[in-house]
Amino acid sequence: MSATVQRFLDPAVLGAISGLDLVAKTVVDGFVAGLHRSADFGFSQDFAEYRAYAPGDDLRHVDWNVFARTERAYLKRYRGETNSLLTVLLDASNSMSYASHAVKKIDYARYIAASLLYLAIRKQRDAAGLVVFDDEVRSFVRPSTRHGQLQRLLAALELAEPRARTRFEAPLEHLRGFLRRRGIIVILSDLYEPPDSVIRAIEPLRYRGNEVVLFHLLDPGELKPQIGASAVLVDLESATRFPVTAEYAAGRYRERISRHIESLRVAARGAGLAYQLLVTDQPLDAALREYLTVRQGRD
Amino acid sequence: MGFIAPAFLAGALAVGLPLYLHLLRRHRSEALPFSSLMFFEPREESAVRRRRLRYWLLLALRLAVVLLAALAFAQPYVMRLAAGAAPARLEVLAIDDSFSMRAGTRLADAKRAALALLAHKPAGESAQVLALSSEVSAVTQATRDPSALRAAVQSIGPTDSRSSFAALAAAARSLAENASAPIELHLFSDLQRTSMPPSFAEMALPAGVTLVLHAVGRPAEPNWAVESVSAPGEVWNPRDARIQAVIAGYGTPAAWKTVSLVVNGRTVATRRIDVPSSGRAAVEFDSLELPHGFSRCAVRIDSADALPDDDEYRFTVERSDPRPGLLIHEAADGRSPLYFATALAAAAPSAFVLDTLTVQQAAQVDPSSYSFVVLSDVGSVPGGLAGRLREYVGRGGSVLVTLGTAAAQQGQVPVFGGALRTSHLYAREPEGFVSVGAADTAYPAVGQPSEWESVKFFYAAGLEGTDADGTHARVALRLADGTPLLIERSLGEGRVVLLASGFDNLTNDLPLHPVFVAFVDRTIRYLTGTEGRSSARVVDDFVALRAGEDRGLGVEVVDPEGRRPLSLQASASAQWLQLAHAGYYELRFANGREDLIAVNPDRHESDLAPMAPDVLALWRGTPGAVSSSAAAPRATAPGAAAGPEDTPAAHSLWWYVMLLLLLAALAESAAGSRYLGTPREGP
Structure with missing residues (x-):
């Protein structure tokens, strides 16, 4: 991927762009341009094959030119034309408002969500929906391919400001009642809960044939906290505060959060979930690449 | 204890700044919002408490820095009596090298006593060596170098000049004006009575100068001398010339003495006279056979006393045509x-x-x-x-x-x-x-x-x-x-x-x-040019070398030892010549006239009688006997009775305060860097 394209995936650069639609278009166009028509991934407008018509097939996909020459009905199929369904679950709890640099975790999550939704609707012709949650479902946009769906989704993203705490059980329980069709579920969260609890809440989504992608968003300041000699840390969700030492932050804390990440990774794979750690000072292409990989596996 | 600038003590109020930083701001620890404290442990509070205990050391160091800085600006001092510690003192060794010190072993004794004093001098004290005759000359400057002082004492030799205690007092006054430390003046001399000035006030020593006398040559030896000679400086008819000489005895018994008239090294006449006890006798020579030109003449006696150099009186006579x-x-x-x-x-x-x-x-x-x-x-x-x-x-x-x-x-x-x-x-x-x-x-x-x-x-x-x-x-x-x-x-x-x-x-x-x-x-x-020509001069006299101030032809001078005391430049411009040595000086003036001058030591030096003990006690300011060795008790000069030993002196503590301030600042820097520094980033 060229440096110019990479530049459009930099979250710091995206932070200067107003409007999630423009952010999404910038990210996806830049990402697609960098792929150079890779054979790994197919988009809906790329021709794939002809298939013999079978009763029940949509007549709109019959290639009538071929039928005129051969008097046989063939369906024209395109790559990626699987009519997949993408549902993005965005964690909008207070912990997502943390930032040790220019881009908050919630902003980074919105960039990814917008990019994925743009990619699904505009490039894949997939139905896409959005669930914004914290300790409950705050907003829900049903997956659809209707005209104006992308604008509705981006508007919901714009309104997703962090508040409250994270709880996976209640919102996912609520979500299971709405998800009738199989599809891809992308979860964007910092996952500040015990790994067992997270996997236990998410795993049921997999039972219905959904592909679940777990994007674990962390700020670089959460991986390597820079704390002075004397500091009192305040929990953004619980408002709990207590003094910490720099020695602990540089030692014991790093061990514990590394162990937490590794536990999540192992538990997710054990449950058949795709897991990807995203650090908010890194480009967005890792998320897009992970999504396309998962979608490719569904074809 | 006092302060030179006590107003600066108000700067100690600045201790409020570190107190504020430590005691007030300490409780407002920096609050950092963090996404989740899920992986932090509140039990680290105890570590922080331990750290705060360490801050008390930092606070103490900072308070010390502020207080010491205010103290340094105020420049503290303490009044301390100098009796406890030996004061810085300048020892001045004045060694009499006048003509009378040629008698017996007087000069050698004086130098030996001076060396003994130097051997017992504390290493931290400065000393200076002076040579005393009609003037006082500094052989060394004030120094602590014992070898230089010893060499200076050894280099002093006898002169033909007359000693003057007034010159010594004047030199002591000059030293006292320039020296910050009290002066202990050691005089190694035969303490001749004739060395006293006409007015005793001229011998008074200034305050701060302690006089220690080291007498040599006691008791005074009897001495005969040719006290004076009356002779014409110029003769035209030798038969008309008459030479009169006075033979004096100082502390001598009555004795017969043989008096000889010597012309150009040859004895031309001899007389025997009876010199009374401690008295004078005159002898006369009726005629003087001389060649034309200058003749080196002298009257001698056979005294065989302690000071043989004054047994001869030199004079010159010029025989010339009209x-x-x-x-x-x-x-x-x-x-x-x-x-x-x-x-x-x-x-x-x-x-x-x-x-x-x-x-x-x-x-x-x-x-x-x-x-x-x-x-x-x-x-x-x-x-x-x-x-x-x-x-x-x-x-x-x-x-x-x-x-x-x-x-x-x-x-x-x-x-x-x-x-x-x-x-x-x-x-x-x-x-x-x-x-x-x-x-x-x-x-x-x-x-x-x-x-x-x-x-x-x-x-x-x-x-x-x-x-x-x-x-x-x-x-x-x-x-x-x-x-x-x-x-x-x-x-x-x-x-x-x-x-x-x-x-x-x-x-x-x-x-x-x-x-x-x-x-x-x-x-x-x-x-x-014959009006002022006398047959003999006295050591340290001056002779005019030229009439006007204009520079002209050079004047040639040959001293008694055959050397030329004037450089070429001085011989062309010098107006006067000091006759520093006994003997015959040969001169050729700028106008071409030649002269031969006989120079004799001042006959006051022949009287070896010392100063009376009461006069010595008065000079030293304390009644008592004259010391005869370097270990003699020291007396205080008049006006110096209230010496510096009794006066409290102000000793500044500024350097000590500055040293403590430096140490406190260094310790504060080390403690602050250790406690408050940001930990190094781990891998």
């Missing part, structure tokens, strides 16, 4: 030559041969062959003669000019220069004459003013610019109305003396008075 003189007069004036020649013959028989010539006869005469020239009321001097006379004077010749009525008709004074003003004809005034009003008795030709009281002057010539031109003209006599009568002007290497009246017994009655003979004698001797 010196030619020239008197030039007007042909019509027959009186002046008569009076002058008669007076000259009466004053100095056989010393001068006077030629008298009229102006016309002298027109072609070369004056350089004469010892002096007299222009007696000459109206008009031929141009050639005037030029030769000026050249003669410029080379060191001497001319006496008298201005009678004939000379007054000319506008210029011959040879002397200057214009003639209105003449004073006192005969026409009511009193008919005028007397001498002022006399410069220091001038060699003047004598005593009383000699001139009865002399009547009826006429005197007036000169322009005589008074104003004081740098080159010296007025030795003035008439009562202020008219200069006797004036001298130096021209080149020679002199011109002007008498503003005549020798003709018409313009004055001077030739009829006894002072005329004396005046002619003194004037001619002064002009010929």
